Amino acid sequence: MENIIFKTQNSNDTIAVCSFDENIEKDFSKIEDKLSPQELSDIKNIRNELFRRQKMAGRVILNNLLGETGRIEYDQHGKPHLKSHFFDISFSHCKDRVAVMLSKKTSGIDVQDVTPRIRKIVHKYMNQPELVSLTDETYDTHATLYWCAKEALYKAYGERQLIFRDNIIVEPFYFIPGSGTFNGSIVLNNSKKDFVLKYEIIGIFALVYLWNE
Numbered sequence: 001m002e003n004i005i006f007k008t009q010n011s012n013d014t015i016a017v018c019s020f021d022e023n024i025e026k027d028f029s030k031i032e033d034k035l036s037p038q039e040l041s042d043i044k045n046i047r048n049e050l051f052r053r054q055k056m057a058g059r060v061i062l063n064n065l066l067g068e069t070g071r072i073e074y075d076q077h078g079k080p081h082l083k084s085h086f087f088d089i090s091f092s093h094c095k096d097r098v099a100v101m102l103s104k105k106t107s108g109i110d111v112q113d114v115t116p117r118i119r120k121i122v123h124k125y126m127n128q129p130e131l132v133s134l135t136d137e138t139y140d141t142h143a144t145l146y147w148c149a150k151e152a153l154y155k156a157y158g159e160r161q162l163i164f165r166d167n168i169i170v171e172p173f174y175f176i177p178g179s180g181t182f183n184g185s186i187v188l189n190n191s192k193k194d195f196v197l198k199y200e201i202i203g204i205f206a207l208v209y210l211w212n213e
Ligand SMILES: CC(C)(COP(=O)(O)OP(=O)(O)OC[C@H]1O[C@@H](n2cnc3c(N)ncnc32)[C@H](O)[C@@H]1OP(=O)(O)O)[C@@H](O)C(=O)NCCC(=O)NCCS
Pocket: 054, 055, 058, 077, 078, 079, 080, 090, 091, 092, 093, 094, 110, 111, 124, 125, 151, 154, 155, 156, 157, 158, 159, 160, 162, 163, 164, 165
C-alpha cells in the first residue's frame, strides 16, 4: 500500500511523494495487465526486492495521478518518457519512498535522506560560490539540497555528459527550514537554461523539484 506524504501542484506541474510497504506488490498486480509486456518484464525481473517495489510504487502512484495506467519507455540515457500522455515525467526513490513529478513543461525531481555522509563528496559536485553559502549549523541539509537540485536538473536534461560542478549551477541560496524556492541552470556549449526549483524538508529527507508556475 502507498501513503501520500507530500503532494503539490500548479497549473503545469504535479508532484507526489509516497511511502509504501510490502503490499505494494498487490497494488501493482491490479495494474500490471495494462502495462506493455516489456514494461512488465523489466519490473518483474528486478531481483532486488526493494528496487522492484520502488519501481512498482512509482507505477502505482503514476496510475493514481493519471487516473489510468501510463505507458513508459526509457531512452538510451535511462530517461523515462511517458508515451501515453503529454506530460514530461520524472521519478526518484529513496528507501521506502517514491517521488513522481508530471509536468506540461519540464520535470525533474529528487529525494534523498539527509546524512553527514554528504560531507565526503561536496567538493565533487559543488562549485566555490555554492560551497561558501553553506554554514556549520545547517551544513548537511543545505548540502543535500544542492545535491538533490543537481540530480533534479540532471534528470530534466536527461543526457549523461553533464558535469555536476561545471554544467549544473545552483544560484547560492540561504537555507530556511521547511521549504523554499531557488534557481538553477544548465550551462553547456555556450548556452544557459534557467529553472526555478523548490525544496521541502520532510522529516529526515530532502525533496527538490522543478517548479514551472
Ligand atoms: C540517473 C541518476 C540521476 C539517478 O539518480 P539516483 O539518485 O541514483 O536515483 P533516483 O531514485 O533519484 O532516480 C532514479 C530515477 O532516475 C531516472 N533516470 C535515470 N536516468 C535518467 C536520465 N538520464 N534522465 C532522467 N531521468 C533518469 C529513472 O526514472 C529512475 O527511476 P525509475 O527507474 O523508477 O524510472 C543518477 O544515478 C546519476 O547518474 N546521476 C548523475 C551521475 C553524476 O554525474 N554524478 C556526478 C556526481 S559528482
